Amino acid sequence: MGWLEFVAAYAVFFASHSLPVRPSVRPWLEARLGSSGFTLAYSALSLVVLAWLIGAAGRAPHLAVWDWAPWQVHVPLTVMWPVCLILALSIARPNPFSFGGASNDRFDPTRPGIVRWSRHPLLLALALWAAAHIVPNGDLAHVILFGTFAAFALLGGRLVDRRKRREMGPEWQRMRNRVADAPRLPASLSDGTLLRLAAGVALYGTLLWAHPFLFGVSPLP
Structure with a gap:
């Protein structure tokens, strides 16, 4: 087709x-x-x-936009580490600033977790995933695919911000200021955070193993 x-x-x-x-x-x-x-x-x-x-x-x-080189496979291998950790730290966590947040009424702006680094961690993970995978996939179809995802993720954050500011009113800016005042790293990691980090490592390993079965290509050099 x-x-x-x-x-x-x-x-x-x-x-x-x-x-x-x-x-x-x-x-x-x-x-x-x-x-x-x-x-x-x-x-x-x-x-x-x-x-x-x-x-x-x-x-x-297959219409080549640029030639493939062996070094390119190391880009997604490296970038997918933080992508998996971001996903593990953000999925089903309270986040009133973005989509996908769970139990947002329990969000504590003094302990925002991954939200201290990004209001839209899922979009950040999507942007990193797409940008990393475009490097070793230089044919036209994949350049369009991953380029569109990267642009969607980067622009999507602005659209979500606009909608959330309208929905939350002045509370959006007040909560954002409180999050900005919170430390970037907690004094100690809770058991739940450690479990999520372990889940991120497991996700990375699972993706390495499953990639050939899901997409027909091994991600390893």
Whole structure:
């Protein structure tokens, strides 16, 4: 199917990410699935469509934008370490500034965790993932794929900030100031944080192992 499948996967990807969160659609879905059910269903759908999109990019006609070199594989190998740690430290944690936060009413701006480093850690992880993977994938389809994700992540933070400021009103700036005054690193790591860091390391190892099965390419040199 070549480019046709790639274009179709792109269209479905953006539709699946934009339609369920529209103000006229999301409340209807949450009323039937519940808040947690909606988050799980939305996340599962996003992963399935993302896997299809990546696969479609691999099946698109190969048009080289730059030549491959052995050193390029070390870029994603290195960058995926912090990506996995960021994901482990941010998923299902309170974060009223961004999407995907859980139990935001329990957010403590004096102990913001990963939010002290980034208001949008999931978007940061997405940007790092995409930028790192574009280096060893210099064909046109993958340059479009990963370049779009990187741009989406960088611009998405501004869009989320705008929406959250409108929703939270003056509280957005007050809470942001309190987060900025918090230490970047806690005096000690809680058991929960240590478990999350361990989960991040495990995720990295799992991705190394599963990458050939999921995407047909080994990430190792």
